[in-house]
Amino acid sequence: MLPGDSTGYASDETEGMGVRGHADAVILPATAAQVADAMAWCYARDVAIVPRGGGSGFAGGAVPVEGGVVLSLERMTAVRAFDPLLWRIHVEAGVRTATVQRLARESGLVFPPDPGAAEQSQIGGNVATNAGGPHAFKYGVTGAWVTGLEAVVPPGEVLTVGGPIRKDVAGYDLTHLLVGSEGTLGVITAAWLRLMPAPQAVLPVAACYPGPAEGCAAIECVLGTGLVPAALEFLDAGALAAAQGAYPRRVPRATGFMVIAEADGSRGEAEHLAGELAAALSEAAQAVHTFDSRAEAAALWRWRDGVSIAVSAQRGGKVSEDIVVPLGRLREAIEETVSIGRRHELEACSWGHAGDGNLHSTFIVDPRDELELERARRAAQDLFGLAVRLSGSVSGEHGIGWAKRGQLSRQWSEPALRLHEEVKRAFDPKGLLNPGKKAARPA
Numbered sequence: 001m002l003p004g005d006s007t008g009y010a011s012d013e014t015e016g017m018g019v020r021g022h023a024d025a026v027i028l029p030a031t032a033a034q035v036a037d038a039m040a041w042c043y044a045r046d047v048a049i050v051p052r053g054g055g056s057g058f059a060g061g062a063v064p065v066e067g068g069v070v071l072s073l074e075r076m077t078a079v080r081a082f083d084p085l086l087w088r089i090h091v092e093a094g095v096r097t098a099t100v101q102r103l104a105r106e107s108g109l110v111f112p113p114d115p116g117a118a119e120q121s122q123i124g125g126n127v128a129t130n131a132g133g134p135h136a137f138k139y140g141v142t143g144a145w146v147t148g149l150e151a152v153v154p155p156g157e158v159l160t161v162g163g164p165i166r167k168d169v170a171g172y173d174l175t176h177l178l179v180g181s182e183g184t185l186g187v188i189t190a191a192w193l194r195l196m197p198a199p200q201a202v203l204p205v206a207a208c209y210p211g212p213a214e215g216c217a218a219i220e221c222v223l224g225t226g227l228v229p230a231a232l233e234f235l236d237a238g239a240l241a242a243a244q245g246a247y248p249r250r251v252p253r254a255t256g257f258m259v260i261a262e263a264d265g266s267r268g269e270a271e272h273l274a275g276e277l278a279a280a281l282s283e284a285a286q287a288v289h290t291f292d293s294r295a296e297a298a299a300l301w302r303w304r305d306g307v308s309i310a311v312s313a314q315r316g317g318k319v320s321e322d323i324v325v326p327l328g329r330l331r332e333a334i335e336e337t338v339s340i341g342r343r344h345e346l347e348a349c350s351w352g353h354a355g356d357g358n359l360h361s362t363f364i365v366d367p368r369d370e371l372e373l374e375r376a377r378r379a380a381q382d383l384f385g386l387a388v389r390l391s392g393s394v395s396g397e398h399g400i401g402w403a404k405r406g407q408l409s410r411q412w413s414e415p416a417l418r419l420h421e422e423v424k425r426a427f428d429p430k431g432l433l434n435p436g437k438k439a440a441r442p443a
């Protein structure tokens with residue numbers, strides 16, 4: 001146990017947006033039984049529990065905003081079983097995402113979910129937020145790779161759902177109810193994960209366009225042609241302006257939009273698909289770049305991973321949301337992001353997972369300027385309204401957490417909201433697990 005004011009447990013990646021809390025104590029259990037004991041103690045005394053993984057969240061989910069005990073999984077780092085020949089691994093919740101990815105890679109396998117903070121985030125946090133990255137387009141988000149969970153649920157009981165099995169339709173899908181529950185239904189203590197053989201070759205193709213009209217038409221052409229890239233990403237003009245200095249090729253002068261598609265598979269399959277992707281992307285393109293070796297592909301993805309930091313570096317901060325829209329509305333969402341920014345006197349840009357219709361819609365700010373931050377918060381509200389108007393969702397990646405509490409009521413009907421609240425009550429009748437987080441309605 002650590003004191004509540006121990007450094008590093010009062011905030012996550014939303015600190016720049018002003019989200020900070022204060023814990024009454026921090027506990028670091030090493031086993032599921034200790035998690036259960038801690039929860040039982042808290043539950044009996046009406047003390048709130050805030051589960052914490054790597055603290056890389058973008059929704060304030062791990063922040064003890066309303067006080068209580070922070071329960072950090074950082075000491076639960078055992079790999080309980082690794083069966084590379086059966087493509088599966090059983091890990092405790094505190095194992096870092098990058099560790100699972102490395103273990104898989106060393107055995108010729110891959111754990112496809114690739115959220116951006118892999119060195120910091122934990123598997124428990126990835127499961128709790130159902131995290132995804134660029135390769136979610138072909139391979140799905142974290143939940144698609146979870147076959148079972150061990151979790152501690154109120155008032156302090158260890159339960160196991162699913163396991164090292166690839167199919168299971170025996171009961172209600174409690175495993176995937178816990179996936180994405182952001183620490184509000186239970187504390188995940190271990191996960192059984194599927195792996196798959198690593199593709200032999202990975203060949204990205206990038207194409208430059210004058211603007212979103214041509215770029216989004218190219219994205220739709222890829223899908224319409226029946227091609228299945230592993231990832232299908234975009235950057236708009238503002239994101240490109242921030243990041244293009246480090247891009248590994250030359251970007252033509254009038255470029256206002258970039259699409260990145262990746263082919264994978266056996267060497268032959270990937271080469272064939274990369275050729276087809278290049279053809280599909282080329283119609284209105286000013287340039288099409290191929291990346292033919294593993295090193296070149298890695299350099300491109302390293303650059304893509306750095307886009308968020310490059311955008312922040314422009315003025316020191318950003319308010320960035322992760323809305324999702326149906327694919328046919330992507331262009332509208334990209335253009336509207338800029339218009340919303342203009343209405344609030346903010347520079348705005350977006351980039352993200354085009355194939356999934358998932359945008360990182362971003363307002364660039366000086367984090368020391370409280371008035372500007374306030375304008376950005378209001379702009380974010382307009383963004384959520386836009387997502388709902390376009391039949392999308394207010395979050396495709398980071399979850400609701402604290403930062404977006406209540407926003408679900410914009411997009412869900414009354415019966416759905418009621419069920420959401422009843423599920424919460426069924427797991428946590430006293431409302432002590434991560435209070436205020438993932439709340440369906442404004443308080």
Ligand SMILES: Cc1cc2nc3c(=O)[nH]c(=O)nc-3n(C[C@H](O)[C@H](O)[C@H](O)COP(=O)(O)OP(=O)(O)OC[C@H]3O[C@@H](n4cnc5c(N)ncnc54)[C@H](O)[C@@H]3O)c2cc1C
Pocket residue numbers: 012013050051052053054055056057058060061062073093114115116117120121122123124125126127128129130131132133134182183184186187188189308397398401434437
């Ligand atoms: C640079 C950067 C890039 C990122 N890129 C991506 C991306 O590409 N895709 C993406 O989806 N996200 C991304 N994120 C956000 C973040 O990394 C993910 O949401 C991640 O899954 C959070 O994991 P964590 O272990 O850090 O969890 P935390 O931030 O500690 O917690 C997140 C939520 O999960 C809950 N939680 C954590 N562990 C448990 C547990 N064991 N049991 C129950 N609840 C738990 C917490 O209560 C909280 O609600 C990025 C963040 C950064 C800083």
